[in-house]
Amino acid sequence: MLDFVLSALTPLNLFLAIVSVVAGVVIGAIPGLTATMAIAVLTPFTFTMAPEAALITLAGIYMGAIYGGCFAAILVNTPGTPSSIATTFDGFPMAKRGQGQLAVNIATLASVFGGVFSVIVLLLLSPPLARVALAFGPPEYFWLAVLGLALVASLSEGQLLKGLLGACLGLLVAFVGSAVIGGDMRFTFDQPALVGGVNVVVALIGLFCIPVVLDLITRRDHHLHVPEEPASAREELGAAVGILASQKVNLVRSASIGTLVGALPAAGGAIGSLLAYSEARRNARNPEDYGKGEPGGIVASEAANNGTVGGGFIPTLVLGIPGTPPDAIILGALMVHGVRIGPNLFAEHGDIVYTFIFGLLIATILMLPVGLLVGRYAFRLIANIQKTALIPGILLMTILGTYAIHASFADVLMMLSLGFVAWVLTKAGFAIAPIVLGVVLGPIAEQGFVQSWLIGNAAGNIPAVFFGRPISIGIIVLIVLGLLWPVYLSFKKRKPNTSRSVSNAAL
Amino acid sequence: MQPSEAPIQRYDWPGALVAVASALLALYVLRESAGFSLFGSVFPRAVAFAMLALAAALLVRTAIRKVPASAIRSLTRANWRTAGLIAVVACWMLLVRFAGFYPASVFGFLAAGALARHTPWTLRELGIHALVSVVTVSAFYAFFAYGLSVRF
Numbered sequence: 046m047l048d049f050v051l052s053a054l055t056p057l058n059l060f061l062a063i064v065s066v067v068a069g070v071v072i073g074a075i076p077g078l079t080a081t082m083a084i085a086v087l088t089p090f091t092f093t094m095a096p097e098a099a100l101i102t103l104a105g106i107y108m109g110a111i112y113g114g115c116f117a118a119i120l121v122n123t124p125g126t127p128s129s130i131a132t133t134f135d136g137f138p139m140a141k142r143g144q145g146q147l148a149v150n151i152a153t154l155a156s157v158f159g160g161v162f163s164v165i166v167l168l169l170l171s172p173p174l175a176r177v178a179l180a181f182g183p184p185e186y187f188w189l190a191v192l193g194l195a196l197v198a199s200l201s202e203g204q205l206l207k208g209l210l211g212a213c214l215g216l217l218v219a220f221v222g223s224a225v226i227g228g229d230m231r232f233t234f235d236q237p238a239l240v241g242g243v244n245v246v247v248a249l250i251g252l253f254c255i256p257v258v259l260d261l262i263t264r265r266d267h268h269l270h271v272p273e274e275p276a277s278a279r280e281e282l283g284a285a286v287g288i289l290a291s292q293k294v295n296l297v298r299s300a301s302i303g304t305l306v307g308a309l310p311a312a313g314g315a316i317g318s319l320l321a322y323s324e325a326r327r328n329a330r331n332p333e334d335y336g337k338g339e340p341g342g343i344v345a346s347e348a349a350n351n352g353t354v355g356g357g358f359i360p361t362l363v364l365g366i367p368g369t370p371p372d373a374i375i376l377g378a379l380m381v382h383g384v385r386i387g388p389n390l391f392a393e394h395g396d397i398v399y400t401f402i403f404g405l406l407i408a409t410i411l412m413l414p415v416g417l418l419v420g421r422y423a424f425r426l427i428a429n430i431q432k433t434a435l436i437p438g439i440l441l442m443t444i445l446g447t448y449a450i451h452a453s454f455a456d457v458l459m460m461l462s463l464g465f466v467a468w469v470l471t472k473a474g475f476a477i478a479p480i481v482l483g484v485v486l487g488p489i490a491e492q493g494f495v496q497s498w499l500i501g502n503a504a505g506n507i508p509a510v511f512f513g514r515p516i517s518i519g520i521i522v523l524i525v526l527g528l529l530w531p532v533y534l535s536f537k538k539r540k541p542n543t544s545r546s547v548s549n550a551a552l
Numbered sequence: 553m554q555p556s557e558a559p560i561q562r563y564d565w566p567g568a569l570v571a572v573a574s575a576l577l578a579l580y581v582l583r584e585s586a587g588f589s590l591f592g593s594v595f596p597r598a599v600a601f602a603m604l605a606l607a608a609a610l611l612v613r614t615a616i617r618k619v620p621a622s623a624i625r626s627l628t629r630a631n632w633r634t635a636g637l638i639a640v641v642a643c644w645m646l647l648v649r650f651a652g653f654y655p656a657s658v659f660g661f662l663a664a665g666a667l668a669r670h671t672p673w674t675l676r677e678l679g680i681h682a683l684v685s686v687v688t689v690s691a692f693y694a695f696f697a698y699g700l701s702v703r704f
Contacts (some may be wrong), residue, residue: 078700086700177611206610210574213603217581220596229592232584262633265670434684437664440641441657445692449702454648461641473566491595498594 048169049399053407057532058101063096065102066415069109074117074423078446079126079246080110082368088378096382096397101404103378107371108160108354108408110370111314115152116345120145120427121439123253127245128314128350131322133253133340134200135335142338145428146275149420150285151340152347155296157290159348160409162300163307163355167362168402171391174356175307175363181309183500184265184510187493188520189309190486193316194325195524197482199531200336208479215483216490218243225488226495238455247447247456248463248484254443256471261436262338278421292344303349307356310366314353315485321349323479327328327530355405362390362398366386405490561618571610578603636667653704654693661685 052058065087072083083106091099114129119136132152139148166174181189193310194216198208221232222242233239276284289296299321306317325345326335335342353369365386367373376386384394391398428433447460467477501507511517582602585593644660651659662685666673673681696702 126648143681206606206613207570210571210603210606210610213599214574214577215607216599217577217596217603220581220599224588224592227589227591229588231588231592231596232581234676243610259634259637261665262637262668372630433665433681434688436637436668437661438688440644440664441661441689441692444644444657444660445696445702447699447702449696450652457648458645461645470570473570474564475567475570494595494598495591497589 047405049396052097052400052405053101053403053409054397058098058404059407061098061102062105062404062411063415065105065374066109066408066411067419069106070108070113070415070419072124073113075442075446078110078449080107081374082450083107083110084371084374088374092381096379097400097404098386099378100375100397101383103375103410104401105411107375108351108405108412109415110371111152111351111354112156112160112347112412114350115156115173115343116149116420116423117341119152120424121254122257123439123443124249126350127249127481128353130197130249130315130320130481131318131346132343132350134322134346134478135337135339138336138338139340139343140424140428144338145424146281146421147284147288147398148340148343149424150281150417151343153288153416154285155173155299155344155347156351156416157409157413158296159300159351160354160412161406162297162348163304163352164406164409165355166304167355167358167405168399171359171363174272174305174359177305178303178308178310178360178366179245179364180516183493183496184514184517185493185520186309187490187497187511188517188524189316190490190493192520192524192527193319193486194479194482194490195527196319197479199527200323200326200476201314202476204474204476205528205531207473207475211477211479212483213473214470215248215480215485216487217267217489218248218480218484219491225492236455238453238459240318241451242452243459243463243484245454245485246450247460249271249481250443250447251460251463252467252477252481252484254439254478255461258436258439258443259464259468261432266333282417288340289344292341295344296343296348298324298328299348300479303352304356305513306349307353307369308359310360313371314350315358315482317353317356318350319482321345322375323527332534347529351409358402358405362386387396406486455518561620564614564619568611568614569615571607573606574603578607580594633667637664640664640667654689657693658685661689 068087069080069083072078073080084103087106088103089283094102111126111128114124115132115136115196118124118129118132119140122133122137124130124133136148136152139145146381194209198212199205200208215348217232219242221239223229223240224231230240301325302321303314303317306320307314322335322342323347325341326332329335329339329341331339357367357372358368358375361372361376365376367376379386379397384390420434430438443460444457447457448454450456467480470480471477497510498507501510504510512521580604581596585596585600588596592700638666640660640663643663644656647656647659662682665681665685693704697704
């Protein structure tokens with residue numbers, strides 16, 4: 046094993062890890078530029094490298110990009126990647142009240158912990174976890190997507206109905222284009238640009254960025270509050286370490302959730318981080334503070350989303366089933382380097398695989414100094430930048446970032462239109478996160494629903510397929526708990542006054 | 553001791569309007585999906601029925617319960633700057649068609665920045681803003697066009 050560690054620690058590999066982490070962080074921080082895009086663009090450059098060096102580079106970019114998403118989420122309220130949606134809930138409120146640096150430090154430490162945790166699990170527990178992933182069939186994926194939607198809707202405090210309706214609106218957006226099963230052209234209005242559907246990242250950018258910009262322009266005050274006497278870097282780091290120490294259980298639970306969800310092919314970081322966030326809130330002593338700038342929310346989201354990175358490699362390396370789109374690209378890169386994926390991978394190509402895993406570990410640890418350094422300057426830059434540059438800067442990044450996805454001008458128009466609709470919906474008290482989750486989880490939910498329905502139809506018992514499998518039942522219980530939780534919280538809050546219209550208020 | 557002043561309560565009309573729009577959208581989905589195959593229509597129809605139920609529940613809730621006025625963020629809070637920014641972005645998009653991405657983006661950056669300022673401009677500040685606009689747009693354009701090989 047020491048040989049693999051040493052082979053990952055060569056000066057060239059270390060240099061590549063640092064460069065790739067920095068590149069990943071920068072790319073992930075720009076709305077529109079996702080981990081998938083970063084890896085896809087840079088993969089061809091790694092074909093001439095030695096397999097270990099190539100894979101370490103790709104792993105560094107992946108880890109860095111997933112982590113980099115937290116910068117835009119915290120400082121501009123725009124998740125750089127879908128995995129960072131839950132980070133906006135508490136990160137941006139903290140940044141607004143002048144604690145942006147602390148929020149970034151907490152996110153960095155939690156991300157590093159989540160990443161290291163998941164890589165250790167990948168190293169030690171890959172085969173049994175891969176078997177768990179195989180136990181998930183179409184009904185379980187359907188319920189998992191519903192769980193994600195239910196959890197995010199239940200986070201819209203006092204607005205559960207609006208949250209659920211928002212999730213349905215997001216699902217409608219996901220229906221546009223070719224059907225995932227059957228291939229029907231749906232809601233395309235005979236426009237060729239809509240045949241491919243609405244890209245998730247296009248929707249993400251529009252729904253989150255445009256309302257922020259339209260609100261920012263009306264306000265005279267600064268975008269973020271800048272403390273009159275800012276704490277030193279050491280004080281901020283000490284405070285972040287203290288907060289993480291007080292959130293030990295949350296940290297470990299969130300990293301575990303992220304790793305487990307990451308191991309489920311196609312479930313992705315968005316579900317993982319939302320599930321972890323919801324659990325953190327449910328178990329917190331102060332659940333009412335979540336969504337208003339509670340550090341525990343950032344800890345949960347970031348530990349979980351970086352946990353999905355290592356988790357995603359479990360089915361990728363053991364079964365050859367990529368857990369996420371970036372995993373699929375890395376899988377392709379492995380094949381280019383002559384590595385045959387499958388159950389015998391660890392035995393046949395142990396040298397490359399273990400070096401890759403240790404490289405992933407090194408890249409994750411390198412995120413700590415890189416993140417703390419970049420974070421400090423990023424917060425200062427965003428906090429002190431004039432609105433005359435900030436507002437057009439956000440607009441420019443969103444437009445260029447959206448265009449870059451498919452070099453499509455139609456995507457830009459789609460992004461702006463969705464953003465305008467989202468702005469109107471926010472004025473009517475609708476939260477953006479459930480709508481985005483509807484778009485993200487729509488294809489997973491539909492595929493699971495239709496496949497389960499087909500299996501049930503063939504077996505002559507549709508309800509048994511949806512409601513009769515043990516894992517499905519477990520997820521359904523979580524959904525019910527998730528939806529009843531806000532009602533219970535509201536009941537607890539109003540108990541001293543009157544119990545009349547209690548459940549009504551929660552809805 | 554003075555009794556604490558109760559917050560002003562209002563009906564959630566914006567929420568009700570969105571509920572009505574959602575119900576109409578759901579009806580449209582039901583009508584359109586009648587022409588799809590069984591595989592393509594089963595999930596959209598399920599979601600459309602869920603939307604109808606949720607919209608009805610939201611309307612009932614709006615009718616029987618008022619909410620604190622502060623919870624309703626009326627569109628009237630938007631001002632001429634919001635409308636101006638929407639117009640600037642529309643012109644930006646139109647200009648892309650006729651002048652290309654780079655010049656349109658310089659215009660968009662300049663105009664959006666000019667709208668964002670709530671105090672009068674001096675000539676010097678305007679010059680600096682123009683310079684910042686050209687430099688920023690050039691840097692991003694170069695990064696995307698040459699660094700990421702995006703074709704404009």
